[in-house]
Amino acid sequence: MAIASNKSQKWNNLSAQRGQIGDLDMMCMICGGFHMTQDHWKFLQTMPQEPVDLIDDLVKMGIYKSESLNIADTLNRAELRKALFLKMAGKGDPKRERLCNELSKAAGGFDQAFAAAFGPKSAEFFGDATKISASTRRQFLRNVAIGAALVTLSNCGRNGAQQAGPDDEVSDAVDVSELEKTDLRIGFIPITCATPIIMSEPLGFYERYGFDAEVVKMPSWAAVRDSAIAGELDAYHMLAPMPIAMTLGLGSSAFPIKLASIENINGxxxxxxxxxxxxxxxxxxxxxxxxxxxxxxxxxxxxxxxxxxxxxxxxxxxxxxxxxxxxxxxxxxxxxxxxxxxxxxxxxxxxxxxxxxxxxxxTKDLWPGHPCCAFAASDEWIDANPNTFRALNKAIIDGCGYASNPDNRREIAEAISERRYLNQPVDVVESVLTGQFEDGQGNQMDVPERIDFDPYPWKSFSHWITSQLVRWDFLPEERADYDDIADDIFLTDLARELAEEIGQDAPEETFRTENLKFDEFEPDEAADYVRRQIDEYGM
Missing domain, CATH: 3.40.190.10 (Periplasmic binding protein-like II)
Structure with missing residues (x-):
C-alpha cells in the first residue's frame, strides 16, 4: 500500500509539471516518470540526429538532467553497469535488445559509452570540455545522450512475457492494496542456503511485490524457532525438517508451521x-x-x-x-x-x-537434488495475512528462479556477501555459487550443481524426512502418517500455482522417486524403506 500511495503522489506531482516540460513528454504508466513509453521506436525516429541537439531535447523532456553527471562522484563503473545494463539487457524483448545493441554500437560499445558518459573521470572530462576539441566534446555529449537513452529504457517495467530481472517494477499480478501487511521481518541464518531470502532485499524482489521487508540475521536455528513461536518474525528461513518437527511438537511445544517453498537444493x-x-x-x-x-x-x-x-x-x-x-x-x-x-x-x-x-x-553426491532449507511461516500468521503470504511466497519463488540462473550467480554473490548478510569474502561465496572451488586436497573442482535453487516442495521430500525421523527415534512410528504430514505441511500445490503465475515451469506431480547414493526411495513405501534400512545396516 505504501508503494501505491507513493506512486500516486509522484503521479500528481509530475502531472503538475507537465505544462512546463513540453508537448513531447509522455508519462510512463509503470514508473510514473517522463520518458519514452508505449512505442519507443516511433519516438526515437522523431528525435534529432545530432548528438548536441538530442541532449538539449532530452533535457527539455526531463529524461536527462545535467545533474546526472554527479553520478560519477558516487557510482563506479561496475555499479553503474549493474544498475543500468544488467537490468535491461537480455530480458526476452527483441526490440529492447536491438535498441540497446544499436545504442552501444553507436558509442563504440557499452564500455566506451559508460566510461565516457558516467565513468570515474566523466565529471572532470565534462568540466574540461571547453578546453578540448569540438569533435571530442561532441563525441562525449553523444555518449552522454546514449547513456541517457539507456537510462530511459532501464526505467521501463517489464512486458507481459518478459523474464523478470532483479529491479523490475511490482508485478502486474500483485495488487498491493490487498496486502494486509507490507512492513515485514524475515529471519535468516547467514548461509548460502538462504540466498533467495537474502538477495531479495538488495536486489529488489521484495519491493517488486509491494513489501518493505527487513531480513533479520539470526544466530542459530534454535533462535529462529524460538522467535517464530514468540511471534517476533513474520516469516522464516528454516531447515526443511523444522516445519515438520515444530508442527508435531518434536523438540519444542507444538507450533504449526507451513513449508511454503524450498530455498535451495544441494549446497x-x-x-x-x-x-x-x-x-x-x-x-x-x-x-x-x-x-x-x-x-x-x-x-x-x-x-x-x-x-x-x-x-x-x-x-x-x-x-x-x-x-x-x-x-x-x-x-x-x-x-x-x-x-x-x-x-x-x-x-x-x-x-x-x-x-x-x-x-x-x-551432499549432492549423497542425494542429488536433495532439499536443504525452506521458506516457512506459521499457520497463525498465514491465516491473518493470506494475501501477504501469497505475495511474499511469490517473491521468494521469483528470487529462486533468478538465483537458479548460473549467469546471475556472481552478481548475487557480491550482493549477499556484505557484512549485514553473510559477512563473508566474495570469492568464497562465488566458489560456492558457481561450483568452481578448491577442495582443500589439492584439487580444483568444477561442479555447477554444488548448489541450486529449485523452489518446488516435492512431497516425496516430506516422506523421506519423516522416514528418517522414525528411523532415528525422533518420531514414534505410530505418529508417522506420511500422507497427512506431507499434505498438511508442504504447500506443494500453492508453490506450483505461484510459479506458473510468474512464468516458471513447475511439475504437475507431487511425488517422485528419490535416488540416493546407497538406495532408492519410493515415497509410497516409506515405512518399508525404514525397515529395509534397519535390516541392512542394523540401525
Whole structure:
C-alpha cells in the first residue's frame, strides 16, 4: 500500500509539471516518470540526429538532467553497469535488445559509452570540455545522450512475457492494496542456503511485490524457532525438517508451521579437519569423531546419519554428533573442538580458505537434488495475512528462479556477501555459487550443481524426512502418517500455482522417486524403506 500511495503522489506531482516540460513528454504508466513509453521506436525516429541537439531535447523532456553527471562522484563503473545494463539487457524483448545493441554500437560499445558518459573521470572530462576539441566534446555529449537513452529504457517495467530481472517494477499480478501487511521481518541464518531470502532485499524482489521487508540475521536455528513461536518474525528461513518437527511438537511445544517453498537444493558438504587429510576414505573412517551439525532437526543431521550407517557406524554410539551454529563451525574445527562437520556453505569452503579443513564429500553426491532449507511461516500468521503470504511466497519463488540462473550467480554473490548478510569474502561465496572451488586436497573442482535453487516442495521430500525421523527415534512410528504430514505441511500445490503465475515451469506431480547414493526411495513405501534400512545396516 505504501508503494501505491507513493506512486500516486509522484503521479500528481509530475502531472503538475507537465505544462512546463513540453508537448513531447509522455508519462510512463509503470514508473510514473517522463520518458519514452508505449512505442519507443516511433519516438526515437522523431528525435534529432545530432548528438548536441538530442541532449538539449532530452533535457527539455526531463529524461536527462545535467545533474546526472554527479553520478560519477558516487557510482563506479561496475555499479553503474549493474544498475543500468544488467537490468535491461537480455530480458526476452527483441526490440529492447536491438535498441540497446544499436545504442552501444553507436558509442563504440557499452564500455566506451559508460566510461565516457558516467565513468570515474566523466565529471572532470565534462568540466574540461571547453578546453578540448569540438569533435571530442561532441563525441562525449553523444555518449552522454546514449547513456541517457539507456537510462530511459532501464526505467521501463517489464512486458507481459518478459523474464523478470532483479529491479523490475511490482508485478502486474500483485495488487498491493490487498496486502494486509507490507512492513515485514524475515529471519535468516547467514548461509548460502538462504540466498533467495537474502538477495531479495538488495536486489529488489521484495519491493517488486509491494513489501518493505527487513531480513533479520539470526544466530542459530534454535533462535529462529524460538522467535517464530514468540511471534517476533513474520516469516522464516528454516531447515526443511523444522516445519515438520515444530508442527508435531518434536523438540519444542507444538507450533504449526507451513513449508511454503524450498530455498535451495544441494549446497552442503562434509568437511574434515586438515590433520586427517589422507585418512578419510569412507563413512567407516569417522569412528570416534566428534562431528558438528547445525541443528538436531536438519537435513544435515539426517544425511550424516544416513551416511555413517552405511559404514556400519551407529550415529548415537560410535561418533559424537554436536549441534554447532554454522557461524561457529570453522572456529570449532580450528581449535579441535570437533573433528568434522556436515554444514551448509559457505562454511565448508571457508574452512578450505582458512586452511582449517578439506571437503570430503558434497551432499549432492549423497542425494542429488536433495532439499536443504525452506521458506516457512506459521499457520497463525498465514491465516491473518493470506494475501501477504501469497505475495511474499511469490517473491521468494521469483528470487529462486533468478538465483537458479548460473549467469546471475556472481552478481548475487557480491550482493549477499556484505557484512549485514553473510559477512563473508566474495570469492568464497562465488566458489560456492558457481561450483568452481578448491577442495582443500589439492584439487580444483568444477561442479555447477554444488548448489541450486529449485523452489518446488516435492512431497516425496516430506516422506523421506519423516522416514528418517522414525528411523532415528525422533518420531514414534505410530505418529508417522506420511500422507497427512506431507499434505498438511508442504504447500506443494500453492508453490506450483505461484510459479506458473510468474512464468516458471513447475511439475504437475507431487511425488517422485528419490535416488540416493546407497538406495532408492519410493515415497509410497516409506515405512518399508525404514525397515529395509534397519535390516541392512542394523540401525
Amino acid at each position: 552442503q558438504a562434509i568437511t574434515v579437519a586438515s590433520k586427517y587429510e589422507g585418512e578419510i576414505n569412507g563413512p567407516e573412517d569417522f569412528e570416534g569423531f566428534s562431528i558438528g551439525v547445525p541443528f538436531e532437526y536438519s537435513m544435515h543431521n539426517l544425511l550424516l546419519r544416513y551416511y555413517l550407517a552405511t559404514g556400519g557406524l551407529d550415529p548415537d554410539r560410535d561418533v559424537s554428533i554436536q549441534v554447532v551454529p554454522p557461524p561457529d563451525s570453522v572456529a570449532r574445527l580450528e581449535v579441535e573442538d570437533i573433528d568434522a562437520y556436515l554444514m551448509p556453505d559457505p562454511f565448508n569452503q571457508r574452512a578450505v580458505d582458512e586452511g582449517a579443513g578439506f571437503i570430503h564429500m558434497l
